[in-house]
Amino acid sequence: IANEQPLGCSVNAMAGREAECSITATDSPKKVLVIGGGPAGMEAARVAALRGHRVTLFEKKDKLGGQLLYAAIPPYKDEWNTLIDYLTVQMRKLDVEVRLNEEATARVVEEGKPDAVIVATGAVPIIPDIPGIDGKNxxxxxxxxxxxxxxxxxxxxxxxxxxxxxxxxxxxxxxxxxxxxxxxxxxxxxxxxxxxxxxxxxxxxxxxxxxxxxxxxxxxxxxxxxxxxxxxxxxxxxxxxxxxxxx
The missing domain is CATH 3.50.50.60 (FAD/NAD(P)-binding domain)
Structure with a gap:
């Protein structure tokens, strides 16, 4: 607002756009497989479930949250844990099948026979080519x-x-x-x-x-x-x- 830009939110895509955005139930429910249990994967699973799709979410680690787990550690950032908690609760409320400690390999995806696959596996660091970058320090x-x-x-x-x-x-x-x-x-x-x-x-x-x-x-x-x-x-x-x- 101070910069004369539309209102927005880093976690709620509908903020400021409520009149033009709505989540409605689909007439043709599908089987949806989401790969990745970070904020993007959980939000995709949440919206798909709200629309009436049957959703299974795979996360290869033992807990949901993805890189938000890291983002919540620096000083004054622990409030990110509330977003992780909210999305985790939504998975239960919306009957999203969450499969922790399980990697969605090509075989797993093929055997599941989903109608749609959403890949939300997060980012990996690009290590710059600097002499000494692989040092122990x-x-x-x-x-x-x-x-x-x-x-x-x-x-x-x-x-x-x-x-x-x-x-x-x-x-x-x-x-x-x-x-x-x-x-x-x-x-x-x-x-x-x-x-x-x-x-x-x-x-x-x-x-x-x-x-x-x-x-x-x-x-x-x-x-x-x-x-x-x-x-x-x-x-x-x-x-x-x-x-x-x-x-």
């Missing part, structure tokens, strides 16, 4: 947030998008000295609306250093070699965390 956000990979006292984060900023704050609250390296002119470019300024203010208050317009040249055991507007330099660090793009 390098971790991804999931390594840090989920698996609690031990990080050194000083940490350099590659990438200043939402994931990088939130992981920086997460590590800072654990007493780590954190620096963010970003190629763009500023950090948080993918953070929407007023949330960006709130997060940037928290990063500044926490003393998290940012290096913008800066490219990673190499990762070593002692830190990272970077190149910015003032030339090349070395940032000493015990650990390096990459905020890699997902596809």
């Amino acid at each position: 390098v971790a991804t956000a999931i390594d840090v947030l989920i698996w609690n990979k031990e990080m050194g006292q000083s940490v350099v984060i590659i990438g200043g998008g939402l994931i990088g900023c939130e992981t920086a704050e997460f590590l800072s609250q654990k007493g780590k000295q954190v620096a963010i390296v970003e190629m763009l002119p500023c950090v948080g470019n993918d953070i929407g609306g007023f949330n960006r300024w709130v997060i940037l203010d928290r990063l500044k208050a926490a003393g998290i250093r940012t290096e913008v317009k800066t490219k990673i040249l190499e990762i070593t055991e002692r830190g990272v070699k970077v190149a910015g507007e003032s030339g090349a330099k070395f940032l000493q660090a015990d650990s390096v965390k990459g905020e890699f793009q997902h596809t």
